[in-house]
Amino acid sequence: MVFVVVKGTNYPDEFTVERALTDALSSSEETPRGAADVNSPPHACASLPSTGTIVPGIAHILNKRHHVRLMLMSAQELATLWPQHQHRCDGTASTEPRENQEPEEVLGRYQALIDGLYARLKDAKDPVLADEFDNAERELRALTATLYSSLCTHADGPEAAVQQLYTKHEDPDLDEDTRLVVYHCRALLDPEWKANERVEEDEAALWFCGKPMEATLAKYCGRNEKSKVIVKVAPRKGPAPSCEPRMRYEDQRALYRAMCQRREAYKQLEDSELRDRVVQQSWSTGRLLLGAAAASSSHSEGKRMMTSLGSGTSSPATLCTDGLRPIFPCKEERELPIS
Numbered sequence: 001m002v003f004v005v006v007k008g009t010n011y012p013d014e015f016t017v018e019r020a021l022t023d024a025l026s027s028s029e030e031t032p033r034g035a036a037d038v039n040s041p042p043h044a045c046a047s048l049p050s051t052g053t054i055v056p057g058i059a060h061i062l063n064k065r066h067h068v069r070l071m072l073m074s075a076q077e078l079a080t081l082w083p084q085h086q087h088r089c090d091g092t093a094s095t096e097p098r099e100n101q102e103p104e105e106v107l108g109r110y111q112a113l114i115d116g117l118y119a120r121l122k123d124a125k126d127p128v129l130a131d132e133f134d135n136a137e138r139e140l141r142a143l144t145a146t147l148y149s150s151l152c153t154h155a156d157g158p159e160a161a162v163q164q165l166y167t168k169h170e171d172p173d174l175d176e177d178t179r180l181v182v183y184h185c186r187a188l189l190d191p192e193w194k195a196n197e198r199v200e201e202d203e204a205a206l207w208f209c210g211k212p213m214e215a216t217l218a219k220y221c222g223r224n225e226k227s228k229v230i231v232k233v234a235p236r237k238g239p240a241p242s243c244e245p246r247m248r249y250e251d252q253r254a255l256y257r258a259m260c261q262r263r264e265a266y267k268q269l270e271d272s273e274l275r276d277r278v279v280q281q282s283w284s285t286g287r288l289l290l291g292a293a294a295a296s297s298s299h300s301e302g303k304r305m306m307t308s309l310g311s312g313t314s315s316p317a318t319l320c321t322d323g324l325r326p327i328f329p330c331k332e333e334r335e336l337p338i339s
Contacts, residue, residue, distance in 0.1 A: 001018045001019065001020060001225060002018070002019055002020070002021060002217050002221050002225070002227050002228070002229060003016050003017075003018060003127070003227070003228040003229070004016065004017050004018075004019050004058070004206075004217075004228075004229050004231060005124070005228060005229065005230045005231070006058055006061075006062060006206075006231055006232070006233060007230060007231070007232050008062070008066075008232075009199070009232050009233055009234050009241045009242075010197065010199075010246060011066055011197070011246060011248065011249075012246075012248045013062065013065055013066065013069075013121075014124040015061065015062075015065065015124055015128045016124060016125060016126065016127050016128065017058055017061065017127055017128055018127040019054055019217060020217070021216065021217050021218040021221060021223070021225065022216055022217075022218065023053075023054045023216060023217055024052065024053045024054065024215070024216055025053055025054065025055060025205075025206055025213045025214055025215060025216060025217065026053060026055070026205065026212070026213070026214045026215065026236075055201075055204055055205055055206055055233075056201040056202060056204065057130055058204075058206065058233060059199050059200075059201040059204040059233050060130075060201050061128055061130065061132075061133065062199060062233050063198040063199060063201065064133035064134060064136075064137065065121060065128075065133055066197065066198065067133075067137065067193070067194075067198070068117060068121070068133050068136050068137060068140070069121060069249070070187065070193065070194060070249070071137065071140050071187065071188050071193075072114055072117055072118060072121075072140075073249060073253075074183075074184035074185075074187040074188050075110070075114050075140055075144065075184075075188060076114055077180075077184050078144065078147065078148065078181065078184050078185065078188070079107065079110055079111050079114065081177075081180065081181055081184075082103075082107055082147060084177065085148070085177075085178075085181055086103065088177070088178075089150065103147065106143060106146050106147055107147065109143060110143045110144075110147060113136075113139055113140065113143065117136055117140075120132075120136075137191075140188060141158075141188060141189060144185065144188045144189070145161075145189075148181065148185055151165065151168070151181065151182060151185050152165075152185050152188075152189055158189065161189060162186065162189050162190050165182055165185055165186040165189065165190075166186060168182045169182045169183060169186060199233055199234070199235070200235060203235050203236060203237065204233050204234065204235060204236065205233075205234065205235070205236035206231040206232070206233060207231060207232045207233070207234050207240060207241055208220060208229065208230075208231050210240045211240070212236050213231065217229070
């Protein structure tokens with residue numbers, strides 16, 4: 001068996017799958033003449049199927065991992081918002097005996113599943129099973145529907161529930177707290193959520209050293225059963241994938257939180273504090289300017305100043321601040337939520 005290490009193309013990711021040396025990487029129509037593997041036996045080359053390569057399965061795992069990562073971000077928000085949502089529901093709905101499981105127990109299982117999937121996504125060494133993240137999607141949707149049954153269930157099935165969430169999200173009379181919950185429930189229940197960020201499984205290919213892989217894995221690993229190949233998934237007819245993918249969603253959120261904290265620190269500087277600082281700086285600057293002006297003044301003015309100082313009737317130099325314009329903090333930029 002060969003360990004195929006797949007790295008993310010558009011978004012940072014890394015996982016390992018275990019495949020055989022004789023597994024096909026391209027169909028017979030896509031493999032050019034003369035590209036047959038010289039290291040593999042003749043019967044292995046002759047038994048290559050026209051379809052049924054391992055590439056669509058690996059691309060499917062990559063898409064599911066990315067989709068589960070998006071679902072986990074919404075699931076974590078729903079787990080945080082659950083106490084507030086329960087309080088609103090208890091205040092508006094009548095108290096009835098609960099037929100389902102206790103909400104606290106379901107919430108604990110929900111949080112444990114989120115933490116376990118986050119840890120599994122970070123594990124790049126253990127081989128990933130073909131249906132591992134398909135099962136994770138189903139578990140996340142089932143627990144979400146149990147927690148938010150009033151929003152995520154419909155008598156006509158899951159498709160009607162998703163359509164109901166889209167309709168509710170566009171309702172102008174809906175309060176913002178409920179709209180946020182509806183948004184995250186929609187991201188969890190909709191199987192086509194951000195489908196444009198996925199790789200086309202039928203048109204994908206494994207790229208190795210800037211070239212699409214062809215024939216079988218034995219062409220690149222020889223007869224060594226303990227080889228490890230690092231590949232990327234990208235369209236076969238497109239350009240070679242880039243070396244560095246774009247920034248992760250987690251890094252984008254961390255950067256956005258740091259920017260918001262910096263804005264809050266600037267907001268704490270009120271107009272009065274800024275004005276007091278400028279006045280204090282102007283006092284020190286004004287005293288220096290008055291001293292320089294007094295030293296370079298005319299002789300008659302100098303006599304008058306000396307006379308007033310000798311008589312003890314002089315008043316301390318003052319700075320008129322009536323002409324200072326008010327100082328306001330910087331304009332607040334419009335904060336756009338990161339979805």
